[in-house]
Amino acid sequence: MIIKRSELMRVGVLALEDCTPLTMIGPMEILRKAGQFCQSMNGLQKPFFDVQIVSSGPKMINTANGYPIFCHANIHDVDKLDLIIIPGLDGDVEKQLQINYSFVPWIKDMYNKGSQVASICTGAFLLAETGLMNGKNTTTHWIAVDLFRQRYPDVDLLPEKIIVDNGNIYSCGGATSYQNLMIYLVEKFCGIEVAHYTAKMLLIDINKNSQSFYSIFSTQKSHTDELILKIQNFIEQNYEVDLSLDLLSEYFAISKRTLIRRFKKATSNTPHEYIQRVRVEAAKKKLETSNLTVSQIINKVGYEDPLAFRKIFKKFTGSSPLDYRNKFSFT
CATH class of the missing domain: 1.10.10.60 (Homeodomain-like)
Structure with missing residues (x-):
C-alpha cells in the first residue's frame, strides 16, 4: 500500500472520567508507533497517525486508578477527526455513562461529519448511547453482556467476537483486546506490512483476531x-x-x-x-x-x-x- 500525504489520519482518543487508563494510553501508543513505522516505510514527511487525547471538560482528567491524564484538546475545539476511539468504562458502567454523557451528542455529530468510531471493551455502552449502533453488530466485555442487552435491545451483540467491523464503526471485547483492534485498524489504513511489523515489534499476537478477514470489504458495506x-x-x-x-x-x-x-x-x-x-x-x-x-x-x-x-x-x-x-x- 502506498500512503499519500493527504491521507494522514487525525485520531482522537476520548478522555473519559474514571475510565480504564490502559484502554486510553495503550491505543495511543500503538498508533503512535505504527504511524512512525508507516512514515519510515512509505517515505512520509510525518507519522501517519496524528493522535490526540480529547476531553469534554478540563484538560486534566482522573482515571479509574487515580492517575491524572493531561488532554491535548477539548471536544468544543475539535471540528474534524478521521477516527474517534472510545476507551473502556470502569466499575459501575451506568454511573460512568452519566458522568461522561456529554460525549454522546458530540460523537454522533462527528460521525455524521465523516468520522469513524471505535469502541474498546465497555466503551461500547457509550457508543450505543448515540443510537448509531441500532441495527448493527457490536461486542463488549463478556462480564457486561447481560446489562448491554438490557439497555440496548436494538443492537445485535456478538460477545464471542474479539473484533466487530461495521465498515466505519468498530468494537472490540475485553480491555486488552484493544491491541488486536489497533493492529486491525493499522492494517486497514496502512496496509499489511506496516501492521505486521508493528505487531512484531510490540509483541502483539494477531492470531486472536478472528474478525480480521474482511477489512477490504468495509467500503462495500456502506x-x-x-x-x-x-x-x-x-x-x-x-x-x-x-x-x-x-x-x-x-x-x-x-x-x-x-x-x-x-x-x-x-x-x-x-x-x-x-x-x-x-x-x-x-x-x-x-x-x-x-x-x-x-x-x-x-x-x-x-x-x-x-x-x-x-x-x-x-x-x-x-x-x-x-x-x-x-x-x-x-x-
Missing part, C-alpha cells in the same frame, strides 16, 4: 440494502461450504436474477465474485498466521480444485499462495 448486507455477512461466515447462487437464492427467498442485480448494485461485485474475494481473504489470513499447508488451506476455504484456486488467488493478489506466505507470514 450501502443501505439490508438484505444484501445479510447475504454478505452470510457469505463471510460460511465461505468454506458450497455457496452456490441457487443456495443463496433459496435461503434468502429472492430470485437469482434479482439477487444478482441488487448485489451488483450494492457492492459492485456479483455474488460469485464476492464469494471468491472472501475466500481469497480467508486464505491470505491463514497463510499469514497458520502453519497449515497450502493444500490444507485451499480445502478449508471451500475449494476442491487446487489449480482453480491458485488462478483465482493470483488474480486478486498478484502472487501465488506460497509466494504470499513467504512475504507475509507471521509464524
Whole structure:
C-alpha cells in the first residue's frame, strides 16, 4: 500500500472520567508507533497517525486508578477527526455513562461529519448511547453482556467476537483486546506490512483476531440494502461450504436474477465474485498466521480444485499462495 500525504489520519482518543487508563494510553501508543513505522516505510514527511487525547471538560482528567491524564484538546475545539476511539468504562458502567454523557451528542455529530468510531471493551455502552449502533453488530466485555442487552435491545451483540467491523464503526471485547483492534485498524489504513511489523515489534499476537478477514470489504458495506448486507455477512461466515447462487437464492427467498442485480448494485461485485474475494481473504489470513499447508488451506476455504484456486488467488493478489506466505507470514 502506498500512503499519500493527504491521507494522514487525525485520531482522537476520548478522555473519559474514571475510565480504564490502559484502554486510553495503550491505543495511543500503538498508533503512535505504527504511524512512525508507516512514515519510515512509505517515505512520509510525518507519522501517519496524528493522535490526540480529547476531553469534554478540563484538560486534566482522573482515571479509574487515580492517575491524572493531561488532554491535548477539548471536544468544543475539535471540528474534524478521521477516527474517534472510545476507551473502556470502569466499575459501575451506568454511573460512568452519566458522568461522561456529554460525549454522546458530540460523537454522533462527528460521525455524521465523516468520522469513524471505535469502541474498546465497555466503551461500547457509550457508543450505543448515540443510537448509531441500532441495527448493527457490536461486542463488549463478556462480564457486561447481560446489562448491554438490557439497555440496548436494538443492537445485535456478538460477545464471542474479539473484533466487530461495521465498515466505519468498530468494537472490540475485553480491555486488552484493544491491541488486536489497533493492529486491525493499522492494517486497514496502512496496509499489511506496516501492521505486521508493528505487531512484531510490540509483541502483539494477531492470531486472536478472528474478525480480521474482511477489512477490504468495509467500503462495500456502506450501502443501505439490508438484505444484501445479510447475504454478505452470510457469505463471510460460511465461505468454506458450497455457496452456490441457487443456495443463496433459496435461503434468502429472492430470485437469482434479482439477487444478482441488487448485489451488483450494492457492492459492485456479483455474488460469485464476492464469494471468491472472501475466500481469497480467508486464505491470505491463514497463510499469514497458520502453519497449515497450502493444500490444507485451499480445502478449508471451500475449494476442491487446487489449480482453480491458485488462478483465482493470483488474480486478486498478484502472487501465488506460497509466494504470499513467504512475504507475509507471521509464524
